[in-house]
Amino acid sequence: AQSVTxxxxxxxxxxxxxVELRCNYSSSVSVYLFWYVQYxxxxxxxxxxxxxxxxxxxxxxxxxxxFNKSQTSFHLRKPxxxxxxxxxxxxxxxxxLTTNKLIFGTGTLLAVQx
Amino acid sequence: xTGVSQNPRHKITKRGQNVTFRCDPISEHNRxxxxxxxxxxxxxxxxxxxxxxxxxxxxxxxxxxSAERPKGSFSTLEIxxxxxxDSAMYLCASNSIGTRSxxxxxxxxxxxxxxxxx
Numbered sequence: 001a002q003s004v005t006x007x008x009x010x011x012x013x014x015x016x017x018x019v020e021l022r023c024n025y026s027s028s029v030s031v032y033l034f035w036y037v038q039y040x041x042x043x044x045x046x047x048x049x050x051x052x053x054x055x056x057x058x059x060x061x062x063x064x065x066x067f068n069k070s071q072t073s074f075h076l077r078k079p080x081x082x083x084x085x086x087x088x089x090x091x092x093x094x095x096x097l098t099t100n101k102l103i104f105g106t107g108t109l110l111a112v113q114x
Numbered sequence: 115x116t117g118v119s120q121n122p123r124h125k126i127t128k129r130g131q132n133v134t135f136r137c138d139p140i141s142e143h144n145r146x147x148x149x150x151x152x153x154x155x156x157x158x159x160x161x162x163x164x165x166x167x168x169x170x171x172x173x174x175x176x177x178x179x180s181a182e183r184p185k186g187s188f189s190t191l192e193i194x195x196x197x198x199x200d201s202a203m204y205l206c207a208s209n210s211i212g213t214r215s216x217x218x219x220x221x222x223x224x225x226x227x228x229x230x231x232x
Contacts, residue, residue, distance in 0.1 A: 034220070
């Protein structure tokens, strides 16, 4: 079984500052890793994903994430945030063999202030 | 490619009533997933289909819940005798595994159906 931990329920940050949203996972098998973003009253949009290869993954809207197998982490970063980045961010895993269900963390609200 | 669509977007019902939601996946996708998201939580897996076959159901899916995908295209999720605890956002997602069009590990989500049980 897999589990995902997002320790920060809310991250306040000023506009144009850098931000890191933390994600740690637990799994007895190899996994795929994903970050999704959810704007109010909307579905989830994929930001980026790690399937294999380079551990630094670049996604949309200037976000990137680094897969660290030894620390079982997949932290999301952006060097300079905008007001429009205010949203809920979810980290998720799925196991490589079956790639069916996604297991999500509880989410981190990124609150960008002017 | 018009994306995943869900109907209705909002549903308000009284406790004890039955409700049905519909999901139309991306047309070439053979896998379809249902998730439930309550306030302040991440989505939780409910069930998934490959074509018309329902391959896995979560323990969250009580016997009041039933899902179908009769022709391997759209899917319906029915909740019978709704309870206040069923109030949540119900999300549908789709992708492709093992088809001629290849493998799409990314699940694409619809906008969700928000259910409120009074």
